[in-house]
Amino acid sequence: MYDIAVIGAGVIGTFIARELSRYSLKIALIEKDNDVSNGTTKANSGIIHAGYDSEPGTSKAKFNALGNPMFDQICKELAVSFKRIGSLVIGLSSRDMNTIEELYIRGLANGIPEMRVLNGNEVRKMEPNLNDDVSGALYAPTAGIIDPWELAIALAENAVENGVELLLNHRVTAVEKLPGGYRIHTPASDIEAEYVINCAGVHADEINSMAASTHFHITPRRGQYFVLDKYAGGLFNTVVFQCPGKMGKGVLVTPTVHGNLLIGPDAQDTDDKENVETTADRLLFVRESAAKISDRIPFNTVIRTFAGLRAHPNTGDFIIEESKEAGGLVNVAGIESPGLSAAPAIAKHVVELLRGAAGKLKERSDFNPLRRKMLKFMELSDNEKAGLIRKDHRYGRIICRCEHVTEGEIVDAIRRKAGATTVSGIKRRVRPGMGRCQGGFCEPKVMEILAREMGKDMLEIVKEEKGSFILTGRTKGSQDYEGK
Amino acid sequence: MKGSDGVKGYDVAVIGGGPAGLAAAIESKKHGAGSICVIERDRELGGILQQCIHNGFGLHIFKEDLTGPEYAERFIDELKELEITCKLDTMVLELSADRHMDIINTYDGFMRIKAEAIILAMGCRERTRGAINIPGTRPAGVFTAGTAQRFINMEGCLVGRKIVMLGTGDIGLIMARRLTLEGAEVKVVLARRGYPGGLMRNVAQCLYDYNIPLLLHHTVVKIMGKERVTGVLIARTDEERKPIPGTEELYDCDTLLLSVGLIPENELSREAGVKLDPVTGGPVVDESMGTSIRGIFACGNVVHVHDLVDYVTDESRRAGRSAAKFVQKSLKEEGLLIKTKPGDGIRYIVPNLIRVDNLDDTLELFMRVSEIYRNARLMVKADDVVIRKVKKMQMAPGEMERIRLDSKILKDREVSVLSVKVEKEGT
Numbered sequence: 001m002y003d004i005a006v007i008g009a010g011v012i013g014t015f016i017a018r019e020l021s022r023y024s025l026k027i028a029l030i031e032k033d034n035d036v037s038n039g040t041t042k043a044n045s046g047i048i049h050a051g052y053d054s055e056p057g058t059s060k061a062k063f064n065a066l067g068n069p070m071f072d073q074i075c076k077e078l079a080v081s082f083k084r085i086g087s088l089v090i091g092l093s094s095r096d097m098n099t100i101e102e103l104y105i106r107g108l109a110n111g112i113p114e115m116r117v118l119n120g121n122e123v124r125k126m127e128p129n130l131n132d133d134v135s136g137a138l139y140a141p142t143a144g145i146i147d148p149w150e151l152a153i154a155l156a157e158n159a160v161e162n163g164v165e166l167l168l169n170h171r172v173t174a175v176e177k178l179p180g181g182y183r184i185h186t187p188a189s190d191i192e193a194e195y196v197i198n199c200a201g202v203h204a205d206e207i208n209s210m211a212a213s214t215h216f217h218i219t220p221r222r223g224q225y226f227v228l229d230k231y232a233g234g235l236f237n238t239v240v241f242q243c244p245g246k247m248g249k250g251v252l253v254t255p256t257v258h259g260n261l262l263i264g265p266d267a268q269d270t271d272d273k274e275n276v277e278t279t280a281d282r283l284l285f286v287r288e289s290a291a292k293i294s295d296r297i298p299f300n301t302v303i304r305t306f307a308g309l310r311a312h313p314n315t316g317d318f319i320i321e322e323s324k325e326a327g328g329l330v331n332v333a334g335i336e337s338p339g340l341s342a343a344p345a346i347a348k349h350v351v352e353l354l355r356g357a358a359g360k361l362k363e364r365s366d367f368n369p370l371r372r373k374m375l376k377f378m379e380l381s382d383n384e385k386a387g388l389i390r391k392d393h394r395y396g397r398i399i400c401r402c403e404h405v406t407e408g409e410i411v412d413a414i415r416r417k418a419g420a421t422t423v424s425g426i427k428r429r430v431r432p433g434m435g436r437c438q439g440g441f442c443e444p445k446v447m448e449i450l451a452r453e454m455g456k457d458m459l460e461i462v463k464e465e466k467g468s469f470i471l472t473g474r475t476k477g478s479q480d481y482e483g484k
Numbered sequence: 485m486k487g488s489d490g491v492k493g494y495d496v497a498v499i500g501g502g503p504a505g506l507a508a509a510i511e512s513k514k515h516g517a518g519s520i521c522v523i524e525r526d527r528e529l530g531g532i533l534q535q536c537i538h539n540g541f542g543l544h545i546f547k548e549d550l551t552g553p554e555y556a557e558r559f560i561d562e563l564k565e566l567e568i569t570c571k572l573d574t575m576v577l578e579l580s581a582d583r584h585m586d587i588i589n590t591y592d593g594f595m596r597i598k599a600e601a602i603i604l605a606m607g608c609r610e611r612t613r614g615a616i617n618i619p620g621t622r623p624a625g626v627f628t629a630g631t632a633q634r635f636i637n638m639e640g641c642l643v644g645r646k647i648v649m650l651g652t653g654d655i656g657l658i659m660a661r662r663l664t665l666e667g668a669e670v671k672v673v674l675a676r677r678g679y680p681g682g683l684m685r686n687v688a689q690c691l692y693d694y695n696i697p698l699l700l701h702h703t704v705v706k707i708m709g710k711e712r713v714t715g716v717l718i719a720r721t722d723e724e725r726k727p728i729p730g731t732e733e734l735y736d737c738d739t740l741l742l743s744v745g746l747i748p749e750n751e752l753s754r755e756a757g758v759k760l761d762p763v764t765g766g767p768v769v770d771e772s773m774g775t776s777i778r779g780i781f782a783c784g785n786v787v788h789v790h791d792l793v794d795y796v797t798d799e800s801r802r803a804g805r806s807a808a809k810f811v812q813k814s815l816k817e818e819g820l821l822i823k824t825k826p827g828d829g830i831r832y833i834v835p836n837l838i839r840v841d842n843l844d845d846t847l848e849l850f851m852r853v854s855e856i857y858r859n860a861r862l863m864v865k866a867d868d869v870v871i872r873k874v875k876k877m878q879m880a881p882g883e884m885e886r887i888r889l890d891s892k893i894l895k896d897r898e899v900s901v902l903s904v905k906v907e908k909e910g911t
Contacts, residue, residue, distance in 0.1 A: 227614075274710065278619040280727075304614035306622065378577070382586070386594035396590040398575035401525060402751075438612040440631045444639055458641060463624035467711035470624045471641040472738070475666055478640025 002028045002165075004354070005184055005193035007172055007207055009036040011148055011343050012335050013199035014155035019347040020354075021162035024362045028191050029156070029164050030184065032171035032203075034466055035425045036418060037152035039201045041340075042428065043276065043308025044223070045252060045262065046148045047239055049338040050087060050140035052107030052115060053249060059318040061110045063342035063349065068142055070344040078154040079373035080146065081257040087143030087239035088123060091136045092292060099243045100138045107140070115140045129235050129296050143239055147257050148340055149428045153418065158371045160417040162364075167191065169466065172200070175210040181328060182211065195354060197330045202273045202311045204319075204333035212326040216319055218334060220273050220309040221248075223265025224282045229301040229436050233259040240293050248310075248337065251289035253297065258431070263290045263297065269312070276307045303436050310336040320346060322357060330354070374412065374430070378404045399449070400442040402435025407449060414453045421454065423447060424464040443470070494519045494569075495811045496804075497585065497599035499576050499752065502531020503793050504784020504800040505605035506559035511804030512603070513566045517811050521569045521597070523576055523587060529563070530556030531607055532630065533793065535637045538658050540685075544794035555793060579756045581777050601807035604753055604767065604775070604782035605800065608789055610655075611745040613707075618650075620707030623714075629656040629743040632663075642666060644739025648716050649673045650704045652680035652687070652882075654791065656743020661690035663741075670694075671735055674702040674718060676725045679856050681745070681882045683791055703727055704740065713738050746789045756780065763832040764788040770837040771847065772806035772815060773799065781807050788834050788850070791884045795850065799834075806842075816841040822894065827905025829853050829860075831881070838902065843891040850886055853879045853906060861907040862887060866899040879906070 006017045009031035017029040031038075048071050054060035075082035091097045100117060107115045116139045123137040124130055160166050167188070174185040181194040200207045205218040239254040248267045256262050266282045266289070283305055290297055313319055313334025323329040330353060332346060339346075355361050377395055380388065388408070389396040395408035413420045413429035420426045423433065426446050433439030433446070447461045447470065462468045495517040498505045501524030509522045528534060533541070536552030543549060546558070563570070574589040584598050610628035625644055627635075632643045633655060645668050649656055652675045660670045673691060678700050680687050691698050699718075705727045706717040715736045719727035748766040750758070759768045759776035766787035767775040773783050783803035784796045809815040819841040824833040834850045849864075857879040864872040864887060871893050879885060887904065894902070 277621045277706075277708075280617075280619045280705065283617065283619060302614060302617060303612070305617060305619070382594060382596075385588065389588060389590070389593040393590040393593075396588050396593055397573060398525065398577075398588065401575065404575075404577065436612075437609045438614050440610050440612060440628045443631060444634055448639075458639065462711075465711050468624040469712060470643070471635065472644050473642040475636055475640045475642055 001181065002026045002191065002193040004028070004195045004197060005030055005182070005191055006197045006199055007184070008199035008201055008204070009152070009156055009166065010039050010041040010199065010201050011037065011152040011155070011340055012201075012332055012346060013197075014152045014159060015343045015347040016197055016199060016332065016350050017164045018155045018159040018162070019351050021159045021164050022363060022367045024364050027164045028193060029159065029166045030170045030172065030186070030191060031166070031168050034168050035420070035422060036156040036166070037149040037428065040308055040311060041152045042149045043225075043306055044148055044310070044337075044340065045254065045265065046146050046256060047087070047252070047254065047341070048082070048144040048146055049341040050107070050115070050143040051110050051112045051338065051341065052103050052138065052140060053244065053338065054110065056106060056109040059320060060338060060342065063318065063345040064338040065110050065112060066345035067342040071144060071146070074344055075146070075151075077369045078151070078158055078371045080151050080154045082144055082146045083257055084142060084144040085238050085255070086139060086141040087241060088127065088137040088139055089241045089243060090123065090130065090134050090293065091243060092133055093135070096243045097136050100136060103138050107138075112140065112142065114142060127236055127238065127240065129294050130240070131292070131294055145239060145254060145257050146340070153429055154371050156418040157416055158369070161371070162367055166418055172207060172210070175207065175329075177211065177326065195328045195330065195358065197332060197350065199332045201335070202309050204311065204331065208323065208329070208331055208333065211329050212323045214323070214325055216333065217314040219269050219312045219314070220271075220275065221312040221336070222268045222270050222275060222307050222309055224278050224286055224307045225262060225264030225305065226283070226286065226299070226302050227304040227306070228261040228263065228298065229303050230259045232261040232298050232301050235261055235294070235296065242289070242292060251286050253290055253293050258434070261297070265308070270309075273309065276309060278305045278307045303438060312336050318342070318346070320349060322353060328357070375409060377406045377409060399445045400432030400435065402437050403431040405430050405432045405442075410446065410449050411453060414450065421450070422462050422464055423450070423470065426450065491584070492595060492597045494521045494597065494599045496520045496601045496603060496807045497597060498522045498603045498605055499579070500524065500531065500605035500607055500786070501526075501529040501570060501572070502605065502607050502784065503533055503556065503559070503796050504607065504786070505603065506530070506556070506563055507797045507800035508603045508605055508783055508804035508807070509568050510559060510562050510566060511801040512808045513568055515805050515808035517601075517808040519569070521571060521599070522563070523571050523574050525573070525575050527573050529560050529570060529572070535633050536658070537637050538662070541793050544792070545797055576752055579752045581757050583779055600779065600811045602780045603803050603807050604758075604780065604786050605784050606749045606752065606786045608746040608748045608785040610742070611747055613742060616744055618704050618707055621709055623707070623709040623712050625709065625713035625739045626707060627739065627741055629653065629659045629741055632741055633659055636662060636666065642668065644668060646671060646737040647739045647741055648704070648718070648735050648737045649741040649743060651675070651742055651744035652682050652698070653743035653745065654682035654686050656741060657682045657686040657690040659741060659743070660696050661694055664694050664696065670696045671737055672696075672718075673698045674704065675700045676703045676721050677701070679880060679882070681743070683882055684880065705732060707740060713740055716740055746785065748786050748789065750786060753782070753786070758782075761832065761836060764834065768836045769834060770839055771835050772809075772839070772842050773803035773835070774806060778817070779810060788832065791882065795884060795886065798848070799850070820898065822899050823901050824849065825901050825903040826851065827903045829855070829857065829906025830904050833904060838894070840891075840894055843894065845891055847889045847891050847894065848886060849889065849904065850884055851904060852881055852884055854881060856880050857906055857908065859909045863905055863907045864889065865903045866894065866897065867901055873907075
């Protein structure tokens with residue numbers, strides 16, 4: 001029997017699991033996929049919002065404002081890249097400037113520091129590549145950018161280091177009430193826990209309905225993006241938003257922590273929770289919307305398009321509470337934007353909810369908040385590079401030529417706690433395949449390393465989900481060769 | 485040969501040990517360069533030739549029909565005989581305009597080297613799904629043709645059973661045949677334009693001979709499948725290569741192969757400040773294959789994508805000779821400079837610049853036409869004077885055109901622009 005089972009290893013589930021690992025608790029982190037951060041967390045804008053968007057008094061407003069300042073310390077502890085580059089909401093008309101004024105006032109009500117309303121000249125001085133018709137902007141210097149999956153992977157690793165059991169490939173099929181707890185059914189095994197925390201993202205409504213008859217509804221709201229090559233990363237210095245509409249914050253343009261340029265998302269409700277396909281018409285819309293921000297975006301340097309799903313709740317606000325009828329089930333649901341920004345504050349709040357409910361949280365003396373830094377070879381000085389290769393020659397072999405990733409970094413990504421087991425898992429942890437060749441050159445080599453490290457055959461290596469096989473068999477010649 | 489600053493020095497450093505780098509290094513040595521170092525990022529020399537196990541290489545240079553590895557072997561053997569240094573499994577991290585390089589490998593560790601002359605021979609990479617924006621899901625089973633070729637010919641692994649191929653580059657065409665021979669079903673090959681992108685001989689030998697259907701004016705508009713590709717939606721394209729709504733057709737397949745173009749790989753060149761030609765994607769080069777930076781030369785697919793490796797060899801030998809001359813201070817750096825200019829129907833011309841004093845007896849111009857031409861002529865003009873007309877039965881963008889000119893024509897007059905255009909029949 002676990003004390004707590006957290007369902008869903010996205011950024012919310014991993015944050016909560018890591019926060020709970022400070023206490024003497026037996027915790028299971030249950031994930032349906034074969035890796036953490038495989039849902040909404042791997043496909044969003046990666047923005048840590050300043051916090052002026054949400055209506056004052058909502059959970060979104062409260063946890064965003066509380067969460068934003070926590071990122072410096074958390075990212076330092078977990079050795080995750082985070083850059084507080086600031087954000088602009090640009091205005092293209094006098095109506096927009098009214099909206100900007102409203103956002104500013106809303107920001108003040110939410111307690112957001114350091115905001116300023118800039119005129120057109122001030123904005124263009126800050127961002128010379130904006131279009132000439134920009135008439136002003138709301139500048140919020142506390143906004144930042146992060147790699148969301150890097151964060152979730154780091155949280156999962158640190159949680160596991162601190163005793164959390166990560167159960168991958170456990171898709172929850174039923175939640176059964178027991179005296180004093182729950183039995184969570186999965187095809188892999190059943191898990192019993194006193195408390196269940198539902199962080200199942202777009203599936204959170206289904207999980208809730210397995211245990212309770214009072215329902216909420218999550219609508220998957222799809223957003224599509226372009227990723228541009230690093231040549232384009234320097235086009236903007238800040239996160240640039242347009243004025244928000246009723247479907248969300250609209251198409252933004254931002255540099256990423258890795259130096260690419262990210263453009264998107266649109267917003268389109270779907271009824272399919274697996275539907276992350278991109279479509280020509282919506283990508284065109286994103287492109288045309290981005291052109292309102294700048295007509296200098298080099299779309300000929302696109303290296304990838306992708307889509308993600310936001311978990312849009314019918315309540316209009318985050319749902320963070322213990323179920324009134326299913327005691328011991330805590331829903332953390334509908335965590336759409338600014339969910340990533342709010343995540344650390346949500347995790348702290350959930351711990352307080354449990355403290356109130358269970359009343360027996362004992363802090364551990366041996367909790368280690370620090371995660372061993374993932375060495376990024378190219379960020380080292382010449383001397384450090386030389387020293388590292390002398391110590392471990394695998395750092396002298398570049399596997400990914402676009403992002404300059406060494407074999408040493410890939411092996412480390414596999415061997416860590418909550419380590420990579422798939423080609424995409426490696427890609428998200430250390431970036432081979434994220435560059436302009438999109439894995440064309442390095443994929444065979446990455447597969448070879450994965451196979452070697454896991455004691456598997458190349459044919460067993462998958463791209464992403466279970467069943468996403470890359471290779472389908474042996475050639476005639478190699479069968480003959482092996483037969484001899 | 486370590487300098488006083490502890491930096492290892494060479495006369496010539498060649499970045500890339502594929503066909504271009506090998507030919508350039510050998511030729512440099514033969515023309516008097518002393519110490520030469522070839523830096524190769526893969527585990528063996530030969531580059532992409534090593535995965536091209538089909539024949540058809542060397543018809544011009546060796547008058548023989550060789551496979552890729554056989555072709556490479558001839559150069560690798562010669563390189564060894566000439567005792568040219570090679571660093572395998574070695575990556576150049578940085579190249580500077582003053583010809584210093586930071587390199588790493590597992591056996592030397594991190595090293596800074598310096599060369600009197602540098603030859604860029606990094607080759608090219610394939611255009612990906614992302615670069616051409618094919619919408620849909622992102623499952624396993626989407627490969628560029630070259631990656632599939634590596635899996636099949638180097639790793640001995642199959643990439644799929646039911647295949648649709650988008651694009652008709654040469655590697656793609658070769659792979660359509662290779663996959664068929666391995667028992668896979670290549671259902672259809674799509675060309676986005678009204679003509680194939682690769683050599684006609686490959687279309688005939690790899691598609692027609694195996695009854696693989698080729699659909700011109702078609703593209704893939706959607707990729708389907710969650711874990712693995714389960715199908716693609718194809719559509720007709722208009723003259724601008726845009727899909728025509730209402731013409732969609734579903735193909736059931738487990739693999740989509742892409743052969744949609746090659747891009748010269750110039751990240752190092754760009755960082756060093758080498759000027760690039762926006763049309764070729766490669767360095768702007770002169771008659772000696774010199775780039776905009778003194779002492780840095782370039783050859784092969786890093787300059788422009790070639791159709792035949794023999795042309796790469798020719799061009800690279802020229803770069804190798806020039807680098808050797810540069811080291812021996814016999815390469816002219818002043819004197820009359822002629823610009824080449826692509827006229828109607830010509831996409832680009834290599835070289836971009838011609839320093840007349842460095843010309844041998846003949847000057848070779850390489851170019852590609854921008855569309856299919858039948859019974860047309862290539863017309864070469866020195867300023868306003870027509871100096872050469874070459875009749876062509878057929879010209880296609882997939883096939884490189886080469887014109888040889890007697891250097892005397894250029895030496896005898898003060899030419900400032902050398903232009904080539906396509907002249908259609910009857911005009």
